[in-house]
Amino acid sequence: MSADLHERRMTAVPRGVGHATAIYAKRAKNAEIWGEDGRRYIDFASGIAVVNTGHLHPRVVAAVEEQLKAFSHACFQVTPYETYVRLAERLNAIAPVPRPAKTILLSTGAEAVENAVKIARAYTGRPGVVSFSGGFHGRTLMGMALTGKVVPYKKGFGPFPPEVYNVVFPNTYHGVSSEQSLAALGGLFRYTADPSSIAAIFIEPVQGEGGFYIAPFDFLRALRELCDQHGILLIADEIQTGFARTGKMFGLDHAGIKADVVTMAKSLAGGFPLSAVTGRADVMDAANPGGLGGTYAGSPIACAAAHAVLDVIEDEKLCERANAIGKIILDRCNALKDRSNLNCVGDVRGLGAMCAIELVKDTKSGEPAPQLTQALMKIANEKGLILLSCGTYGNVIRFLVPLTASDELVRDGMDIFEASLTEAVSRAA
Numbered sequence: 001m002s003a004d005l006h007e008r009r010m011t012a013v014p015r016g017v018g019h020a021t022a023i024y025a026k027r028a029k030n031a032e033i034w035g036e037d038g039r040r041y042i043d044f045a046s047g048i049a050v051v052n053t054g055h056l057h058p059r060v061v062a063a064v065e066e067q068l069k070a071f072s073h074a075c076f077q078v079t080p081y082e083t084y085v086r087l088a089e090r091l092n093a094i095a096p097v098p099r100p101a102k103t104i105l106l107s108t109g110a111e112a113v114e115n116a117v118k119i120a121r122a123y124t125g126r127p128g129v130v131s132f133s134g135g136f137h138g139r140t141l142m143g144m145a146l147t148g149k150v151v152p153y154k155k156g157f158g159p160f161p162p163e164v165y166n167v168v169f170p171n172t173y174h175g176v177s178s179e180q181s182l183a184a185l186g187g188l189f190r191y192t193a194d195p196s197s198i199a200a201i202f203i204e205p206v207q208g209e210g211g212f213y214i215a216p217f218d219f220l221r222a223l224r225e226l227c228d229q230h231g232i233l234l235i236a237d238e239i240q241t242g243f244a245r246t247g248k249m250f251g252l253d254h255a256g257i258k259a260d261v262v263t264m265a266k267s268l269a270g271g272f273p274l275s276a277v278t279g280r281a282d283v284m285d286a287a288n289p290g291g292l293g294g295t296y297a298g299s300p301i302a303c304a305a306a307h308a309v310l311d312v313i314e315d316e317k318l319c320e321r322a323n324a325i326g327k328i329i330l331d332r333c334n335a336l337k338d339r340s341n342l343n344c345v346g347d348v349r350g351l352g353a354m355c356a357i358e359l360v361k362d363t364k365s366g367e368p369a370p371q372l373t374q375a376l377m378k379i380a381n382e383k384g385l386i387l388l389s390c391g392t393y394g395n396v397i398r399f400l401v402p403l404t405a406s407d408e409l410v411r412d413g414m415d416i417f418e419a420s421l422t423e424a425v426s427r428a429a
């Protein structure tokens with residue numbers, strides 16, 4: 001059934017829409033997905049970090065059902081509703097930004113990024129925006145411009161909006177220190193663009209698509225100081241790192257600093273399309289009335305889901321669960337790193353349950369192993385596990401297990417992962 005569907009998909013849907021698996025979802029519950037092929041899969045992808053609270057959490061389902069009895073759409077700009085206002089209040093209280101804060105709700109991550117740029121430009125009156133190599137900020141024109149990876153995200157899609165500058169991310173595993181990254185920023189300001197023309201610097205506290213590289217906390221603090229020095233807004237893109245994934249509510253919380261503006265999406269609404277931009281109230285109020293919004297922005301269904309998600313994160317202590325799940329994954333991955341017969345684990349890293357294993361052709365050369373990564377993903381699918389890759393070289397497996405998964409299920413998934421990696425290595429030999 002899935003093979004047939006896959007053929008139909010390849011005929012009906014453009015090839016530009018990627019496919020990590022050929023598994024077609026029929027139903028899902030918590031951390032498991034059942035495919036059209038009748039098989040059950042353990043989900044280590046969470047729909048790309050969207051269901052931190054699991055598929056169809058009963059409280060999310062109940063909240064959505066309740067909202068559906070009332071109304072499904074009204075458009076917040078026409079006949080506003082309390083749930084949007086209350087969600088803004090809740091995000092204002094928890095986002096890593098100074099108070100007082102304000103929030104706008106939207107639908108997708110890319111839309112949040114677009115709006116953050118608009119707001120930063122309106123507030124500062126400056127055009128420039130800075131982002132980092134390996135960063136990912138979405139597939140709209142501004143999202144692409146900010147994104148620091150050419151293939152597949154930018155190639156053939158230009159020209160991009162001007163006044164966007166990309167500097168090297170402090171990626172210690174690949175030989176870039178915090179000092180070198182700060183020097184690159186200094187160089188940008190010296191040779192290319194005066195800091196007084198820069199509205200904002202965008203950074204993911206842990207790069208998502210880019211390869212799960214953790215921005216060093218001292219680097220984030222230095223960035224904060226640099227922004228303050230030049231009147232530049234610091235914008236944390238927490239679209240993938242947010243909502244307990246890293247073991248704290250937001251990735252930036254680990255560094256003990258605040259951004260001026262934060263973008264959020266993905267796990268905010270447990271599977272319903274919702275994104276948010278939360279920031280300093282004075283910054284957020286810079287745009288003219290009518291300049292922000294959207295027909296579906298802050299859908300009441302998604303708002304209802306988001307309230308349930310925030311309750312579940314707190315009541316089920318999902319930050320603690322993220323740390324516990326992350327420990328299981330990292331311990332297993334580190335054991336694989338120590339297994340000399342594998343000789344393909346270049347690096348193991350993680351913050352909370354945002355964990356990754358970077359695969360190499362051999363540990364001596366450290367050369368990326370994208371084919372091995374692809375083979376591993378396929379074998380894992382055959383054995384009943386859904387995995388996702390990422391990274392500039394496509395050689396990183398990122399673990400995005402729902403934070404509501406039991407230890408037992410995580411261990412079962414890691415057993416399959418280990419068996420799949422062993423098989424992929426022996427097939428490649």
Ligand SMILES: Cc1ncc(COP(=O)(O)O)c(C=O)c1O
Pocket residue numbers: 048108109110111113136137138139204208209237238239240265266
């Ligand atoms: C850090 C980050 N920013 C922005 C986006 C774009 O979000 P969306 O796909 O919802 O537009 C993503 C999506 O993966 C992301 O991880």
